[in-house]
Amino acid sequence: MVRLFYAGWLFHLKNLSNSLFFVLISVLQPVIFASIAFFMYRSGQRPGTLLYVALGAGLMGIWSSTLFGSGGAIQWQRWQGTLEIVVAAPAPFLLVLVPLTLATATIGLYSIVTTLLWGRVFFGMPLAFAPPLQLAVALPATVVSLGLMGLLLASTFVLYRQASAFSNLLEYPVWLATGLLVPLSLLPGWVTWISWGLAPTWGIKAIRSAALGGGDAWGAIGMCVALGVVYLILGAVFMKNFERLARRRATLSLT
Protein backbone atom coordinates (compact mmCIF):
# COMPACT_ATOMS: atom_id res chain seq x y z
CA MET A 1 0.00 0.00 0.00
CA VAL A 2 2.82 2.40 0.87
CA ARG A 3 4.61 1.47 -2.35
CA LEU A 4 1.47 2.08 -4.40
CA PHE A 5 0.95 5.41 -2.70
CA TYR A 6 4.55 6.56 -3.12
CA ALA A 7 4.88 5.33 -6.71
CA GLY A 8 1.61 7.04 -7.68
CA TRP A 9 2.55 10.29 -5.99
CA LEU A 10 6.01 10.36 -7.58
CA PHE A 11 4.69 9.43 -11.02
CA HIS A 12 2.08 12.19 -11.00
CA LEU A 13 4.55 14.67 -9.55
CA LYS A 14 6.92 14.05 -12.46
CA ASN A 15 4.09 14.00 -14.96
CA LEU A 16 2.62 17.31 -13.78
CA SER A 17 6.07 18.90 -13.56
CA ASN A 18 6.49 18.23 -17.28
CA SER A 19 3.28 20.04 -18.13
CA LEU A 20 3.77 23.60 -19.37
CA PHE A 21 0.30 24.47 -18.08
CA PHE A 22 1.21 23.47 -14.53
CA VAL A 23 4.54 25.28 -14.81
CA LEU A 24 2.51 28.35 -15.73
CA ILE A 25 0.04 28.15 -12.86
CA SER A 26 2.45 26.99 -10.19
CA VAL A 27 5.52 29.05 -11.08
CA LEU A 28 4.82 31.97 -13.40
CA GLN A 29 1.30 32.95 -12.37
CA PRO A 30 2.13 33.25 -8.63
CA VAL A 31 5.13 35.44 -9.44
CA ILE A 32 2.97 37.68 -11.63
CA PHE A 33 0.29 37.99 -8.92
CA ALA A 34 2.91 38.53 -6.24
CA SER A 35 4.41 41.34 -8.32
CA ILE A 36 1.01 42.97 -8.84
CA ALA A 37 0.23 42.73 -5.13
CA PHE A 38 3.66 44.00 -4.20
CA PHE A 39 3.36 47.08 -6.41
CA MET A 40 -0.12 47.69 -5.03
CA TYR A 41 1.11 47.40 -1.44
CA ARG A 42 4.11 49.60 -2.20
CA SER A 43 2.15 52.40 -3.84
CA GLY A 44 -0.38 52.18 -1.00
CA GLN A 45 2.55 52.46 1.41
CA ARG A 46 1.67 49.39 3.43
CA PRO A 47 4.85 48.65 5.38
CA GLY A 48 6.64 45.34 5.95
CA THR A 49 4.40 43.22 3.78
CA LEU A 50 6.70 41.64 1.21
CA LEU A 51 6.96 38.25 2.94
CA TYR A 52 3.21 38.44 3.66
CA VAL A 53 2.56 38.92 -0.08
CA ALA A 54 5.07 36.26 -1.17
CA LEU A 55 3.52 33.61 1.07
CA GLY A 56 -0.03 34.56 0.07
CA ALA A 57 0.82 34.44 -3.64
CA GLY A 58 2.60 31.13 -3.10
CA LEU A 59 -0.50 29.61 -1.57
CA MET A 60 -2.55 31.02 -4.43
CA GLY A 61 -0.38 28.88 -6.68
CA ILE A 62 -0.97 25.78 -4.54
CA TRP A 63 -4.71 26.35 -4.77
CA SER A 64 -4.57 26.83 -8.56
CA SER A 65 -2.57 23.67 -9.16
CA THR A 66 -4.86 21.69 -6.83
CA LEU A 67 -7.99 23.12 -8.41
CA PHE A 68 -7.02 22.50 -12.02
CA GLY A 69 -5.12 19.28 -11.33
CA SER A 70 -7.57 17.56 -9.03
CA GLY A 71 -10.71 19.05 -10.56
CA GLY A 72 -9.84 17.48 -13.90
CA ALA A 73 -8.13 14.37 -12.53
CA ILE A 74 -10.78 11.80 -13.44
CA GLN A 75 -11.65 13.50 -16.72
CA TRP A 76 -8.00 13.31 -17.79
CA GLN A 77 -7.91 9.62 -16.92
CA ARG A 78 -10.95 9.22 -19.14
CA TRP A 79 -9.36 11.10 -22.05
CA GLN A 80 -6.17 9.09 -21.73
CA GLY A 81 -8.12 5.81 -21.60
CA THR A 82 -6.64 4.78 -18.25
CA LEU A 83 -9.74 5.19 -16.08
CA GLU A 84 -11.12 1.69 -16.70
CA ILE A 85 -7.71 0.16 -16.01
CA VAL A 86 -7.20 1.87 -12.67
CA VAL A 87 -10.79 1.20 -11.57
CA ALA A 88 -10.51 -2.48 -12.55
CA ALA A 89 -7.14 -2.88 -10.77
CA PRO A 90 -7.23 -4.81 -7.45
CA ALA A 91 -6.08 -1.74 -5.51
CA PRO A 92 -8.89 0.46 -4.18
CA PHE A 93 -9.55 3.35 -6.57
CA LEU A 94 -9.23 5.78 -3.69
CA LEU A 95 -5.62 4.71 -3.15
CA VAL A 96 -4.89 5.46 -6.80
CA LEU A 97 -6.58 8.82 -6.75
CA VAL A 98 -5.30 10.26 -3.46
CA PRO A 99 -1.62 10.23 -4.58
CA LEU A 100 -2.71 12.09 -7.72
CA THR A 101 -4.57 14.82 -5.83
CA LEU A 102 -1.73 15.10 -3.32
CA ALA A 103 0.73 15.45 -6.22
CA THR A 104 -1.30 18.33 -7.65
CA ALA A 105 -1.03 20.12 -4.29
CA THR A 106 2.64 19.19 -3.93
CA ILE A 107 3.68 20.83 -7.17
CA GLY A 108 2.10 23.93 -5.70
CA LEU A 109 5.13 24.01 -3.42
CA TYR A 110 7.00 25.32 -6.46
CA SER A 111 4.85 28.43 -5.99
CA ILE A 112 6.03 29.03 -2.44
CA VAL A 113 9.66 28.45 -3.41
CA THR A 114 9.37 30.66 -6.49
CA THR A 115 7.64 33.55 -4.78
CA LEU A 116 10.15 33.48 -1.90
CA LEU A 117 13.05 33.42 -4.38
CA TRP A 118 11.36 36.19 -6.37
CA GLY A 119 11.14 38.34 -3.24
CA ARG A 120 14.70 37.59 -2.24
CA VAL A 121 16.34 38.10 -5.64
CA PHE A 122 14.38 41.05 -7.01
CA PHE A 123 13.31 42.89 -3.89
CA GLY A 124 15.95 41.88 -1.31
CA MET A 125 13.31 40.33 0.93
CA PRO A 126 14.91 38.88 4.10
CA LEU A 127 14.16 35.19 4.54
CA ALA A 128 14.33 35.09 8.32
CA PHE A 129 11.67 32.76 9.58
CA ALA A 130 10.51 32.55 13.18
CA PRO A 131 10.63 28.98 14.66
CA PRO A 132 11.64 26.78 11.64
CA LEU A 133 10.01 23.70 13.18
CA GLN A 134 6.56 25.23 12.89
CA LEU A 135 7.14 26.07 9.22
CA ALA A 136 8.49 22.57 8.59
CA VAL A 137 5.18 21.17 9.89
CA ALA A 138 2.89 23.89 8.53
CA LEU A 139 3.94 23.45 4.89
CA PRO A 140 3.30 19.70 4.57
CA ALA A 141 0.11 20.00 6.65
CA THR A 142 -1.16 22.65 4.24
CA VAL A 143 -0.20 20.65 1.16
CA VAL A 144 -1.84 17.48 2.48
CA SER A 145 -5.05 19.30 3.46
CA LEU A 146 -5.25 20.96 0.05
CA GLY A 147 -4.50 17.65 -1.64
CA LEU A 148 -7.38 16.03 0.24
CA MET A 149 -9.58 18.99 -0.65
CA GLY A 150 -8.55 18.14 -4.22
CA LEU A 151 -9.88 14.63 -3.66
CA LEU A 152 -13.23 16.11 -2.70
CA LEU A 153 -13.17 18.28 -5.83
CA ALA A 154 -12.25 15.32 -8.01
CA SER A 155 -15.05 13.21 -6.56
CA THR A 156 -17.70 15.90 -7.07
CA PHE A 157 -16.50 17.40 -10.36
CA VAL A 158 -16.60 13.98 -11.96
CA LEU A 159 -20.37 14.25 -12.04
CA TYR A 160 -20.17 17.19 -14.42
CA ARG A 161 -18.87 17.09 -17.96
CA GLN A 162 -17.79 20.71 -17.85
CA ALA A 163 -15.63 20.35 -14.75
CA SER A 164 -12.99 22.66 -16.16
CA ALA A 165 -15.57 25.45 -16.20
CA PHE A 166 -15.99 25.06 -12.45
CA SER A 167 -12.23 25.18 -12.10
CA ASN A 168 -12.11 28.47 -14.00
CA LEU A 169 -14.88 29.81 -11.81
CA LEU A 170 -13.47 28.80 -8.44
CA GLU A 171 -9.95 30.18 -8.68
CA TYR A 172 -10.55 33.82 -7.71
CA PRO A 173 -13.34 33.25 -5.15
CA VAL A 174 -11.20 30.94 -3.03
CA TRP A 175 -8.21 33.29 -3.31
CA LEU A 176 -10.51 36.00 -2.02
CA ALA A 177 -12.48 34.06 0.59
CA THR A 178 -9.48 32.49 2.30
CA GLY A 179 -7.58 35.68 3.08
CA LEU A 180 -4.53 34.87 0.98
CA LEU A 181 -3.92 38.50 0.07
CA VAL A 182 -6.99 40.33 1.37
CA PRO A 183 -7.75 40.07 5.11
CA LEU A 184 -11.08 38.41 5.81
CA SER A 185 -12.08 41.28 8.07
CA LEU A 186 -12.49 43.42 4.96
CA LEU A 187 -15.05 41.08 3.40
CA PRO A 188 -18.74 40.68 4.33
CA GLY A 189 -19.22 38.68 7.56
CA TRP A 190 -20.78 35.64 5.86
CA VAL A 191 -17.56 35.06 3.89
CA THR A 192 -15.76 34.26 7.16
CA TRP A 193 -18.18 31.37 7.78
CA ILE A 194 -17.38 29.92 4.37
CA SER A 195 -13.66 30.45 4.86
CA TRP A 196 -13.61 28.22 7.95
CA GLY A 197 -14.47 25.22 5.81
CA LEU A 198 -11.70 25.88 3.30
CA ALA A 199 -8.24 24.45 3.89
CA PRO A 200 -6.29 27.40 2.36
CA THR A 201 -7.66 29.68 5.11
CA TRP A 202 -5.96 27.61 7.81
CA GLY A 203 -2.98 26.79 5.63
CA ILE A 204 -2.07 30.44 5.12
CA LYS A 205 -2.67 31.17 8.82
CA ALA A 206 -0.35 28.34 9.78
CA ILE A 207 2.34 29.28 7.28
CA ARG A 208 2.22 33.00 8.06
CA SER A 209 2.23 32.42 11.81
CA ALA A 210 5.16 30.03 11.44
CA ALA A 211 7.11 32.30 9.09
CA LEU A 212 6.35 35.72 10.52
CA GLY A 213 5.80 34.81 14.15
CA GLY A 214 2.71 35.66 16.18
CA GLY A 215 -0.63 33.92 15.81
CA ASP A 216 -1.50 30.37 16.70
CA ALA A 217 0.40 28.27 14.16
CA TRP A 218 -0.27 24.96 15.91
CA GLY A 219 -4.00 25.65 16.15
CA ALA A 220 -4.12 26.41 12.41
CA ILE A 221 -2.09 23.27 11.65
CA GLY A 222 -4.59 21.30 13.73
CA MET A 223 -7.46 22.75 11.69
CA CYS A 224 -5.66 21.75 8.46
CA VAL A 225 -5.41 18.18 9.74
CA ALA A 226 -9.04 18.12 10.91
CA LEU A 227 -10.34 19.51 7.61
CA GLY A 228 -8.13 17.04 5.74
CA VAL A 229 -9.80 14.16 7.58
CA VAL A 230 -13.27 15.53 6.76
CA TYR A 231 -12.35 15.95 3.08
CA LEU A 232 -10.95 12.42 2.98
CA ILE A 233 -14.12 10.89 4.47
CA LEU A 234 -16.43 12.87 2.17
CA GLY A 235 -14.19 12.23 -0.86
CA ALA A 236 -14.13 8.49 -0.13
CA VAL A 237 -17.93 8.35 0.16
CA PHE A 238 -18.48 10.33 -3.05
CA MET A 239 -15.85 8.33 -4.92
CA LYS A 240 -17.38 5.04 -3.84
CA ASN A 241 -20.75 6.25 -5.05
CA PHE A 242 -19.29 7.39 -8.39
CA GLU A 243 -17.54 4.06 -8.88
CA ARG A 244 -20.67 2.07 -8.04
CA LEU A 245 -22.92 4.10 -10.38
CA ALA A 246 -20.37 4.12 -13.21
CA ARG A 247 -19.95 0.34 -13.01
CA ARG A 248 -23.70 -0.30 -12.87
CA ARG A 249 -24.54 2.05 -15.76
CA ALA A 250 -21.40 1.18 -17.76
CA THR A 251 -20.56 4.88 -18.09
CA LEU A 252 -17.01 4.79 -16.80
CA SER A 253 -15.33 5.76 -20.05
CA LEU A 254 -18.01 8.10 -21.35
CA THR A 255 -16.88 11.68 -21.60
Next chain:
Amino acid sequence: MTSALRVFFVGGTISYRALFNWIRPGMYVTTMLGSPLFQILFFTYLGRYTRNEDDTFFIVGNAVQVAAMSSIYGMVMGIANERQFGTLSPLLATPANRLALFLGRALPFIANGLVVSAFGFAVSWALLDFSLARSDLPALALIVLVTTVSCTALGMLIGSIGLRARDVFFAANLVYFLMLLFCGVNVAVDDLPGWMEAVGRALPLTHGIEAAREVASGAPLGDVGGLVATEALIGLAYAAAGYVLFRLFELEGRRRASLETF
Protein backbone atom coordinates in the same frame (compact mmCIF):
# COMPACT_ATOMS: atom_id res chain seq x y z
CA MET B 1 -15.81 41.32 -53.29
CA THR B 2 -19.09 39.58 -52.42
CA SER B 3 -17.23 36.36 -51.88
CA ALA B 4 -14.71 38.07 -49.57
CA LEU B 5 -17.54 39.62 -47.56
CA ARG B 6 -19.21 36.22 -47.28
CA VAL B 7 -15.98 34.66 -46.05
CA PHE B 8 -15.59 37.56 -43.62
CA PHE B 9 -19.06 37.32 -42.06
CA VAL B 10 -20.16 33.71 -42.58
CA GLY B 11 -16.68 32.23 -42.12
CA GLY B 12 -16.18 34.21 -38.93
CA THR B 13 -19.56 33.18 -37.56
CA ILE B 14 -19.01 29.50 -38.34
CA SER B 15 -15.55 29.61 -36.78
CA TYR B 16 -17.01 31.13 -33.61
CA ARG B 17 -19.84 28.62 -33.48
CA ALA B 18 -17.34 25.80 -33.95
CA LEU B 19 -15.88 26.65 -30.55
CA PHE B 20 -19.17 25.62 -29.00
CA ASN B 21 -18.45 22.15 -30.26
CA TRP B 22 -16.53 21.84 -27.05
CA ILE B 23 -17.36 25.02 -25.14
CA ARG B 24 -20.87 24.51 -23.81
CA PRO B 25 -23.08 27.43 -22.76
CA GLY B 26 -22.53 26.45 -19.12
CA MET B 27 -18.81 26.67 -19.63
CA TYR B 28 -19.22 29.99 -21.39
CA VAL B 29 -21.18 31.50 -18.51
CA THR B 30 -18.80 30.30 -15.80
CA THR B 31 -15.63 31.18 -17.69
CA MET B 32 -16.60 34.31 -19.57
CA LEU B 33 -18.90 35.86 -16.99
CA GLY B 34 -18.17 34.19 -13.64
CA SER B 35 -14.41 34.48 -13.76
CA PRO B 36 -14.37 38.21 -14.73
CA LEU B 37 -16.87 38.95 -11.95
CA PHE B 38 -14.61 37.43 -9.31
CA GLN B 39 -11.51 38.99 -10.84
CA ILE B 40 -13.10 42.43 -10.43
CA LEU B 41 -14.15 41.65 -6.85
CA PHE B 42 -10.71 40.25 -5.97
CA PHE B 43 -8.72 43.23 -7.18
CA THR B 44 -11.19 45.81 -5.89
CA TYR B 45 -11.05 44.32 -2.38
CA LEU B 46 -7.27 44.02 -2.64
CA GLY B 47 -7.19 47.68 -3.63
CA ARG B 48 -9.36 48.60 -0.66
CA TYR B 49 -6.84 46.90 1.58
CA THR B 50 -3.70 48.32 -0.02
CA ARG B 51 -5.34 51.75 -0.32
CA ASN B 52 -3.25 52.71 -3.34
CA GLU B 53 -6.23 53.80 -5.45
CA ASP B 54 -10.02 54.13 -5.17
CA ASP B 55 -12.56 51.49 -6.25
CA THR B 56 -13.16 53.12 -9.63
CA PHE B 57 -9.52 52.63 -10.59
CA PHE B 58 -9.76 48.85 -10.15
CA ILE B 59 -13.28 48.46 -11.49
CA VAL B 60 -12.54 50.32 -14.72
CA GLY B 61 -9.13 48.65 -15.14
CA ASN B 62 -10.44 45.13 -14.69
CA ALA B 63 -13.78 45.63 -16.47
CA VAL B 64 -11.88 46.77 -19.56
CA GLN B 65 -9.20 44.10 -19.20
CA VAL B 66 -11.66 41.19 -18.98
CA ALA B 67 -12.57 41.85 -22.61
CA ALA B 68 -9.09 40.52 -23.38
CA MET B 69 -10.19 37.08 -22.21
CA SER B 70 -12.39 36.66 -25.25
CA SER B 71 -10.07 38.65 -27.49
CA ILE B 72 -6.94 36.69 -26.73
CA TYR B 73 -8.08 33.17 -25.84
CA GLY B 74 -10.91 33.22 -28.36
CA MET B 75 -8.82 34.56 -31.20
CA VAL B 76 -6.01 32.11 -30.46
CA MET B 77 -8.51 29.24 -30.52
CA GLY B 78 -10.16 30.67 -33.65
CA ILE B 79 -6.91 30.42 -35.60
CA ALA B 80 -4.75 27.81 -33.87
CA ASN B 81 -7.58 25.28 -33.38
CA GLU B 82 -7.74 24.81 -37.15
CA ARG B 83 -4.38 23.10 -36.84
CA GLN B 84 -5.27 21.25 -33.63
CA PHE B 85 -8.52 19.90 -35.11
CA GLY B 86 -7.00 19.00 -38.48
CA THR B 87 -9.05 21.48 -40.53
CA LEU B 88 -6.20 23.78 -41.46
CA SER B 89 -5.18 22.02 -44.69
CA PRO B 90 -8.69 21.95 -46.20
CA LEU B 91 -9.20 25.56 -45.18
CA LEU B 92 -6.00 26.75 -46.80
CA ALA B 93 -6.64 24.64 -49.88
CA THR B 94 -9.60 26.90 -50.67
CA PRO B 95 -9.10 30.02 -52.78
CA ALA B 96 -10.80 32.13 -50.09
CA ASN B 97 -9.50 35.64 -49.59
CA ARG B 98 -6.96 35.30 -46.80
CA LEU B 99 -7.48 38.76 -45.35
CA ALA B 100 -11.24 38.19 -45.12
CA LEU B 101 -10.61 34.76 -43.65
CA PHE B 102 -8.23 36.17 -41.08
CA LEU B 103 -10.15 39.30 -40.08
CA GLY B 104 -13.59 37.67 -40.21
CA ARG B 105 -12.63 35.45 -37.31
CA ALA B 106 -12.08 38.50 -35.14
CA LEU B 107 -15.57 39.98 -35.39
CA PRO B 108 -17.43 37.55 -33.07
CA PHE B 109 -14.68 37.78 -30.46
CA ILE B 110 -14.83 41.57 -30.50
CA ALA B 111 -18.59 41.41 -29.90
CA ASN B 112 -18.01 38.80 -27.20
CA GLY B 113 -15.38 40.98 -25.51
CA LEU B 114 -17.79 43.91 -25.45
CA VAL B 115 -20.46 41.78 -23.78
CA VAL B 116 -17.99 40.57 -21.14
CA SER B 117 -16.76 44.07 -20.44
CA ALA B 118 -20.32 45.46 -20.24
CA PHE B 119 -21.16 42.65 -17.81
CA GLY B 120 -18.12 43.62 -15.72
CA PHE B 121 -19.30 47.23 -15.48
CA ALA B 122 -22.88 46.13 -14.75
CA VAL B 123 -21.96 43.83 -11.85
CA SER B 124 -19.64 46.50 -10.47
CA TRP B 125 -22.59 48.87 -10.47
CA ALA B 126 -24.74 46.23 -8.75
CA LEU B 127 -22.22 44.94 -6.19
CA LEU B 128 -19.58 47.63 -5.68
CA ASP B 129 -21.59 50.85 -5.93
CA PHE B 130 -19.79 51.84 -9.10
CA SER B 131 -21.50 54.73 -10.84
CA LEU B 132 -21.01 56.44 -14.14
CA ALA B 133 -22.69 59.51 -15.59
CA ARG B 134 -25.08 58.55 -18.37
CA SER B 135 -23.41 61.08 -20.65
CA ASP B 136 -20.07 59.26 -20.28
CA LEU B 137 -21.46 55.94 -21.53
CA PRO B 138 -21.04 56.49 -25.31
CA ALA B 139 -17.41 57.60 -24.87
CA LEU B 140 -16.67 54.67 -22.59
CA ALA B 141 -18.32 52.25 -25.03
CA LEU B 142 -16.16 53.59 -27.86
CA ILE B 143 -12.99 53.24 -25.80
CA VAL B 144 -13.87 49.68 -24.78
CA LEU B 145 -14.58 48.86 -28.44
CA VAL B 146 -11.21 50.22 -29.60
CA THR B 147 -9.41 48.44 -26.75
CA THR B 148 -11.17 45.15 -27.47
CA VAL B 149 -10.26 45.40 -31.16
CA SER B 150 -6.69 46.13 -30.18
CA CYS B 151 -6.53 43.13 -27.81
CA THR B 152 -8.09 40.95 -30.51
CA ALA B 153 -5.23 42.00 -32.79
CA LEU B 154 -2.78 40.71 -30.19
CA GLY B 155 -4.82 37.48 -30.08
CA MET B 156 -4.48 37.27 -33.89
CA LEU B 157 -0.72 37.55 -33.58
CA ILE B 158 -0.51 34.79 -30.96
CA GLY B 159 -2.98 32.66 -32.91
CA SER B 160 -0.83 33.01 -36.03
CA ILE B 161 2.18 31.85 -34.06
CA GLY B 162 0.03 28.85 -33.18
CA LEU B 163 0.20 27.81 -36.83
CA ARG B 164 3.79 26.90 -36.13
CA ALA B 165 4.34 26.64 -32.35
CA ARG B 166 3.60 23.44 -30.46
CA ASP B 167 1.86 24.85 -27.38
CA VAL B 168 0.44 28.25 -28.21
CA PHE B 169 -2.09 28.13 -25.37
CA PHE B 170 0.78 28.41 -22.92
CA ALA B 171 1.75 31.67 -24.64
CA ALA B 172 -1.87 32.87 -24.61
CA ASN B 173 -2.21 32.20 -20.88
CA LEU B 174 1.11 33.84 -20.12
CA VAL B 175 0.34 36.94 -22.17
CA TYR B 176 -3.08 37.27 -20.54
CA PHE B 177 -1.59 37.20 -17.03
CA LEU B 178 1.31 39.48 -17.98
CA MET B 179 -1.18 42.05 -19.25
CA LEU B 180 -2.59 42.21 -15.72
CA LEU B 181 0.86 43.27 -14.54
CA PHE B 182 2.20 45.41 -17.38
CA CYS B 183 -0.87 47.23 -18.72
CA GLY B 184 -1.83 49.33 -15.72
CA VAL B 185 -4.87 47.22 -14.86
CA ASN B 186 -4.26 47.28 -11.11
CA VAL B 187 -1.11 49.37 -10.79
CA ALA B 188 -0.79 52.65 -12.68
CA VAL B 189 1.90 52.25 -15.33
CA ASP B 190 3.66 55.33 -13.92
CA ASP B 191 4.20 53.39 -10.69
CA LEU B 192 5.95 50.51 -12.46
CA PRO B 193 9.71 50.42 -13.04
CA GLY B 194 10.76 52.19 -16.25
CA TRP B 195 11.31 49.07 -18.35
CA MET B 196 7.95 47.63 -17.33
CA GLU B 197 6.22 50.88 -18.19
CA ALA B 198 7.94 50.83 -21.61
CA VAL B 199 6.73 47.27 -22.26
CA GLY B 200 3.23 48.15 -21.06
CA ARG B 201 3.02 51.15 -23.36
CA ALA B 202 3.86 48.95 -26.34
CA LEU B 203 1.01 46.56 -25.54
CA PRO B 204 -2.69 46.86 -26.32
CA LEU B 205 -4.93 47.73 -23.36
CA THR B 206 -2.66 50.19 -21.56
CA HIS B 207 -3.78 53.35 -23.34
CA GLY B 208 -7.37 52.15 -23.52
CA ILE B 209 -7.54 51.68 -19.77
CA GLU B 210 -6.00 55.10 -19.17
CA ALA B 211 -8.57 56.69 -21.47
CA ALA B 212 -11.44 54.76 -19.84
CA ARG B 213 -10.36 55.90 -16.38
CA GLU B 214 -10.26 59.52 -17.46
CA VAL B 215 -13.68 59.30 -19.07
CA ALA B 216 -15.06 57.57 -15.98
CA SER B 217 -13.81 60.48 -13.91
CA GLY B 218 -15.66 62.94 -16.14
CA ALA B 219 -13.22 63.88 -18.90
CA PRO B 220 -14.79 64.42 -22.35
CA LEU B 221 -13.83 62.12 -25.22
CA GLY B 222 -11.87 64.92 -26.89
CA ASP B 223 -9.44 65.00 -23.98
CA VAL B 224 -8.51 61.36 -24.42
CA GLY B 225 -8.45 61.36 -28.22
CA GLY B 226 -4.67 60.89 -28.24
CA LEU B 227 -4.84 57.85 -25.98
CA VAL B 228 -7.63 56.27 -28.04
CA ALA B 229 -5.75 56.91 -31.29
CA THR B 230 -2.58 55.37 -29.81
CA GLU B 231 -4.54 52.31 -28.70
CA ALA B 232 -6.00 51.96 -32.20
CA LEU B 233 -2.58 52.31 -33.85
CA ILE B 234 -1.06 49.71 -31.54
CA GLY B 235 -3.90 47.36 -32.44
CA LEU B 236 -3.34 48.02 -36.13
CA ALA B 237 0.36 47.22 -35.77
CA TYR B 238 -0.36 43.91 -34.00
CA ALA B 239 -3.03 42.98 -36.57
CA ALA B 240 -0.59 43.67 -39.42
CA ALA B 241 2.12 41.62 -37.71
CA GLY B 242 -0.39 38.80 -37.10
CA TYR B 243 -1.48 38.77 -40.73
CA VAL B 244 2.10 38.76 -42.01
CA LEU B 245 2.90 35.79 -39.74
CA PHE B 246 -0.30 34.03 -40.82
CA ARG B 247 0.71 34.32 -44.47
CA LEU B 248 4.33 33.46 -43.77
CA PHE B 249 3.47 30.30 -41.83
CA GLU B 250 0.95 29.34 -44.50
CA LEU B 251 3.59 29.62 -47.22
CA GLU B 252 6.21 27.87 -45.09
CA GLY B 253 3.74 25.14 -44.18
CA ARG B 254 2.96 24.54 -47.86
CA ARG B 255 6.61 24.56 -48.85
CA ARG B 256 7.62 22.08 -46.14
CA ALA B 257 4.35 20.12 -46.15
CA SER B 258 4.21 20.75 -42.43
CA LEU B 259 0.89 22.58 -42.02
CA GLU B 260 -0.50 20.14 -39.49
CA THR B 261 2.59 18.49 -38.13
CA PHE B 262 3.62 19.06 -34.52
